[in-house]
Amino acid sequence: MKRTNTFAVRPLSDDGEHLLRDLLDASAALWNEVNYQRLMRYNDEDGFEGDVWDADTGRLEGQYKGVLGASTAQQVIRTNSEAWRGFFQLKEQYHDDSNTSVTEHPEPPGFRGNEEEGRQLKTVIRNTSYTVEWGERSRLEILVGSELKDRYDHTGRLRLEIAGDPNWPDYDKQGRLDLWYDETDNTFRASQPVTISDDARATPLADETAALDVGANNLVACTTTTGQQYLYDGRDLFDRFRETTREIARLQSKLEDGQYSSERIRRLYRKRTRRRDHAQEALCRDLVERLYEDGMDTVYIGGLTDVLETHWSVDTNAKTHNFWAFKQFTERLACTAEEYGISVEVRSEAWTSQECPQCGSTDRTTRHQDTLTCPCGFEGHADITASETFLERHTSEAVRPMARPVRFEWDDHTWSESPRSPARDSPKEQRTDPSTVYRDGNVASGDSQAV
Numbered sequence: 001m002k003r004t005n006t007f008a009v010r011p012l013s014d015d016g017e018h019l020l021r022d023l024l025d026a027s028a029a030l031w032n033e034v035n036y037q038r039l040m041r042y043n044d045e046d047g048f049e050g051d052v053w054d055a056d057t058g059r060l061e062g063q064y065k066g067v068l069g070a071s072t073a074q075q076v077i078r079t080n081s082e083a084w085r086g087f088f089q090l091k092e093q094y095h096d097d098s099n100t101s102v103t104e105h106p107e108p109p110g111f112r113g114n115e116e117e118g119r120q121l122k123t124v125i126r127n128t129s130y131t132v133e134w135g136e137r138s139r140l141e142i143l144v145g146s147e148l149k150d151r152y153d154h155t156g157r158l159r160l161e162i163a164g165d166p167n168w169p170d171y172d173k174q175g176r177l178d179l180w181y182d183e184t185d186n187t188f189r190a191s192q193p194v195t196i197s198d199d200a201r202a203t204p205l206a207d208e209t210a211a212l213d214v215g216a217n218n219l220v221a222c223t224t225t226t227g228q229q230y231l232y233d234g235r236d237l238f239d240r241f242r243e244t245t246r247e248i249a250r251l252q253s254k255l256e257d258g259q260y261s262s263e264r265i266r267r268l269y270r271k272r273t274r275r276r277d278h279a280q281e282a283l284c285r286d287l288v289e290r291l292y293e294d295g296m297d298t299v300y301i302g303g304l305t306d307v308l309e310t311h312w313s314v315d316t317n318a319k320t321h322n323f324w325a326f327k328q329f330t331e332r333l334a335c336t337a338e339e340y341g342i343s344v345e346v347r348s349e350a351w352t353s354q355e356c357p358q359c360g361s362t363d364r365t366t367r368h369q370d371t372l373t374c375p376c377g378f379e380g381h382a383d384i385t386a387s388e389t390f391l392e393r394h395t396s397e398a399v400r401p402m403a404r405p406v407r408f409e410w411d412d413h414t415w416s417e418s419p420r421s422p423a424r425d426s427p428k429e430q431r432t433d434p435s436t437v438y439r440d441g442n443v444a445s446g447d448s449q450a451v
């Protein structure tokens, strides 16, 4: 099984931090130079592939190996080559009429920022040029070039402290390491692909089932056959995603004629994506660990219920899909679940989030904000109810009595339990229970139309 350890790293001193920044910046500069040489040849020859590989990367390698070390210089160039090969492959598929998987004309590999506005600090380290030591005080050690070593009177092996525990500390083989500076939260991060043996996979503790309802306001509402209910609140994330999107649009409207983007715009896109990916990955991990401990062996995913409501415009839906990246999320979830031996089933068949669990009516219910109400007297949290109905549809076992739902909020690092957990389904007279009321009005459905 191939898996990836991702973790934050911290330099051990100011000098260490300067050295690391120099290393990442020089890697980005090398990437840009190689990419520029290739792009020039590509444009000169009307997109003929052959010339791209004529760029004199040997000279550039010689120029940068003093700072980066020969192996990292080569690795950066190789990674750029892979990006170009990937691009040509996509282009071929795009021009192949029998292949419908690529619908947009692909773009050649981009640049990692520029010197003036700042480069995107990022490098890639060959698998034999770094070591990771897992333990109480986990350490990452990477080789640096002789020029950097002299500049900082350094040993030539940069030691970095690793924060947090890896998901996969026991592996057979390590791949090349990606190392970058995350502007979103001013943290250096690394991702380490590893190969682990298949028997490292966990076995489910029981054969329980969970059903997830995926949306934009509540990212995930979940009900399990053991009677647990979880709700991951996505409002803040979604709001920030929309804010960034608006800022991108504002900057785009100020671009001069003939200019399509700027480094600032690209940086905002990166920031937006990274923030979402980080929250999504953490959500998958948090949820799957809970489900594993609750004894799940199967998880059903459905949705996006609050997104596909009819009053949402096509445009809004597109933007929401962009935010949630449903396919990416399910893949991520399936991948995380696989580690625990839990299988994931995606069910996209039309099923309604508007069904009343009490009387079965679908056309008499009303959804206002997060609350689903029915003339029969039912009132409950719409997304949690939807996940409950969804679960009942996919399991023959009796669902155990429900505990009080637990709500989680994202604070940029972890999902933690919120004191404002929604109440259980309740008859109408209990409607004044303050815990069923969301923070004031800013989540009104009218607001969601303004996405």
Ligand SMILES: [Zn+2]
Residues within 6 Å of the ligand: 356, 357, 358, 359, 360, 361, 374, 375, 376, 377, 378
């Ligand atoms: Zn009803």
